[in-house]
Amino acid sequence: MxxxxxxxxxxxxxxxxxxxxxxxxxxxxxxxxxxxxxxxxxxxxxxxxxxxxxxxxxxxxxxxxxxxxxxxxxxxxxxxxxxxxxxxxxxxxxxxxxxxxxxxxxxxxxxxxxxxxxxxxxxGSVWTAATLANQACVMLRRRDIERAVDAAFRARQAVVPAEGDDETEEELDVHVLATAVLAQVARMGGLHAVADELVDELEGFVRRLVRLLGGDHPKSLSALVTLAWAEFESAREAGESQRIERAGDVIALAAQRMSAILGTEHPRSLSVLQIMATVEHETAWVLGSDRRLQGANALMRATVRRADGLRRWDPWSLGLDETIEVERAAVAAIPVGHPDRAVHLTRLGNALQARFKHTGNPEALFEAIEVGRAAVAATPDDHRDRAARLTILSSALQARFKHTGNPEALFEAIEVGRAAVAATPDDHPYKTVFLTSFGNALQAMFARTGDAEALFEAIEVGRAAVAATPDDHPDHVVHLARLGTALQAMFARTGDAEALDEAIEVERAAVAATPDDHPDHVVHLARLGTALLSRFARTGDADALSEAIEVERAAVAATPDDHPDRAARLTNLNFALQAWLARSGNLHSQWERFERTRAMQDFEDPLAVWERLARLAPPDPSHDSDADR
CATH class of the missing domain: 1.20.930 (Transcription Elongation Factor S-II; Chain A)
Structure with missing residues (x-):
């Protein structure tokens, strides 16, 4: 209020x-x-x-x-x-x-x-099919492929069929969105036969939606564009030029109708125009038509200009090569000092970084760094996007350090990241993104040089990221995990008991914030177990040992038999159990019991030895009195 x-x-x-x-x-x-x-x-x-x-x-x-x-x-x-x-x-x-x-x-x-x-x-809220379908689309655009696929499958499963034989608009809309996501992911993964089957299924959903709503309904037009784009990708993979042209014709017609109904600058109209520009560009390449290619490039530039007025251009609607080509042309055409120059430099740098990630080509990364420096130089100190551009540059410099081991790149990344954080107000929506990038650079510096000051600063940055993220935010547990790792490194480096105590509290919070069936839950359990064992080794705290055994058992139970980390987690559990047995004075009798009950084949399998030991009776703190006397 x-x-x-x-x-x-x-x-x-x-x-x-x-x-x-x-x-x-x-x-x-x-x-x-x-x-x-x-x-x-x-x-x-x-x-x-x-x-x-x-x-x-x-x-x-x-x-x-x-x-x-x-x-x-x-x-x-x-x-x-x-x-x-x-x-x-x-x-x-x-x-x-x-x-x-x-x-x-x-x-x-x-x-x-x-x-x-x-x-x-x-x-505790219920995930509706529509919410899941929209989440799948958003996650795909953010390149979070795993979550996109999961949401798409769950959306299809969550659809509640209408009574009778009639399908509802909501039901068909969910199927169109979710199936399109699955088809695109399958295509990206090289599963072209699977993608083609999904496109056939998508066509049925789109046809039924268009019959239900009418051909000029904006949702029908969006669905037709979605289907045509999927057909275009299928035809491009098969090298069928006629199908490519047919898909382009459908998209062009939908773009015309969408603009007439919603207006040429409506976000949906612009999205369709972006897709149309991409398809027209690809068609020109396939047909080898220079004149058509010139027209496609002109259409791309016009679409960029119109979308720029709304800050709505999505460079990922093009392929990487097309995006780089368009943005290079834009940078070349915009004079130095023009406010839009930094925008296109930033987009070019992002595309070049993406090319490096996809291809490993270091030239793309080196160019991305130079472009990033130019973008920062072209951005006034008080501009709202300056911190974001500094962070993008810092990320590129960190990638160069990882790729080449060049320490100068890491030093510059830290200075740039520090400037990004300093330029960001506390209430900025992406403050934690800038803090995370800066903290990663500091931890990399500590790992390379052992510089305790870098680790101290990384911990402060991690605390700030945790404090700036609401408890129910999806990234909160990520920031907790990074902070816990830095605190445990601080304890290992300095023996600081307060750092270890804080690490344990942070790791407990990470475990509590992660659902049991989440793949990261077992990782947080393992880290918590390690911190608790460190406390026991340092202080002899029986409660820490008991909790460590409970946590390590949970980590082992949650780790598949063929997982590469299972041996390490069994080793930690084995260490904790032997420490408890030694502390309680029952090590000799328990080991004899273990020797009598194990099978002969266990002699050849150390993992089986550890697993059998892990099944011994759990520690009971009330029995520790004998050892304490």
Whole structure:
């Protein structure tokens, strides 16, 4: 709720919506007045004070789109995204509203905010099929392939068929989104036969959706583009030029209809134009038509310019080579000192880093660093994107250090990362991203040089990242794990008992924050067990030993037999059990019992020895009195 004396948020929302409605009707309200009312909303950090606010956001954004005030809707959504970071409980709005709001963010390129809305819901809430399908699309665009596939499969399983034979719009929409994600991932993984089967299945869902909604419905047009893009990828893989051209024709028709219905600058229209530009470029290459290639390049440049006005260009809609080509051309065409030059330098640097990751070509990485330095140099000190560009440069320098071992690259990465953190206010939505990158560089410095000062600073950075991340945020446990690792390294380096105590508390928090069936749960268990054994070795604390045995048993139980870390976890459990047996005075008798009961084949398999020892009776702290006397 707003502070006393501040603006009435309900009134502010109503003023903005009423002004937009009147401007749309031509009722004596100008677009400039609408912009002013939205600016009032964006002055308050407690914008999201009630669950119903999600409906206000969706409705107001749609009104702004109809008025052509795309830049105003962008500013509003950026402010809302910042409010979600500052006020995580605001995410706990109605599931349907939250889902639609996530779609709105994703359409406009705000992928982190969309992901936060889809994954940061209240604990215990039900994942609907629509939410899972949208999450799959967002995760794929963020290149989180594993989570995209998981969400897509779960979305298809979560669809509740309608009564009777009629399929609903929601049911078909989920199938279209989820199947398209699975087809694209299969194609990326080289599973072309599987991808083609999924495309055939996708075609059936799209045809039924179009019959249900009509060919000019925006959702039908989006589905047709999704199918045509999948057909295009299939035809490109098969080298079938006629199918490539046919897919391009469908996308061009859908782009024309989408622009006519929603407007040429609507985010959906721009997304389709981006896809159309990519397909036209590829078709020109396949057909070997220089004239068509020139036209495709002109279409790309026009689409970039139009999307740039809305800060909505998604370079990943093109392949890496096309993206690099387009961004190099843009940088060459923009004079030094122009504010858009830094934007295109940043995009070029990102694409070059992606090429290095995909190919291992060091020339791409070296160029990315030079481009990153130029982007930073072209960004004023007080620019809102300066910290992000510094962090991108730091990441490239860290990659160079890992690839070449060049210490100068690491020194520069640390200085650049420190500048990025210093340039970021505490309430910035990506503060933790910058802190994480800086902390990684500091820990790399410690690992290379043993510099304790670098480790001390890494711990402070890790604490700041944990403090800046809400407990229910998906990245909270990641920051806990990094901090725990640094604290255990500090204990190993200095013997600082307080660092070990803090490491144990941090690792306990990481275990508690990770679901039992999450693949990282066993990793956090193992780290906690190591820290507890270190405490026992240092102090002889019986409680620490008992907890270590319990934790190590859980880690072993959660580790598959063929996992490469199973031997190490069994070794830790074996050490803990032998320490308990020695402490209780029962080592000799227990070992004799073990020797009598094990099978002969165990002599040839040390893992089986450790596993049998792990099945001995658990320690009972109440029996420790004999050893204490």
């Amino acid at each position: 707003a502070d006393a004396g501040g603006p009435d948020l309900t009134g502010a929302w109503q003023d903005a919506i009423t002004a937009a409605e009147r401007a749309l009707r031509g009722d004596r309200v100008t677009r400039a007045q609408v912009v002013t009312t939205v600016e009032v909303l964006c002055e308050d950090l407690q914008l999201l004070d009630r669950p119903s606010v999600g409906r206000h956001i969706n409705y107001l954004v749609s009104l702004l789109d109809f008025l052509g005030l795309y830049d105003t809707s962008r500013v509003l959504l950026e402010h809302v995204a910042s409010c979600f970071v500052l006020d995580p409980p605001a995410l706990n709005m109605d599931a349907a509203v939250r889902n639609q709001l996530a779609v709105t963010f994703a359409e406009r390129g705000h992928l982190p905010a969309a992901a936060r809305l889809l994954t940061g819901s209240a604990k």
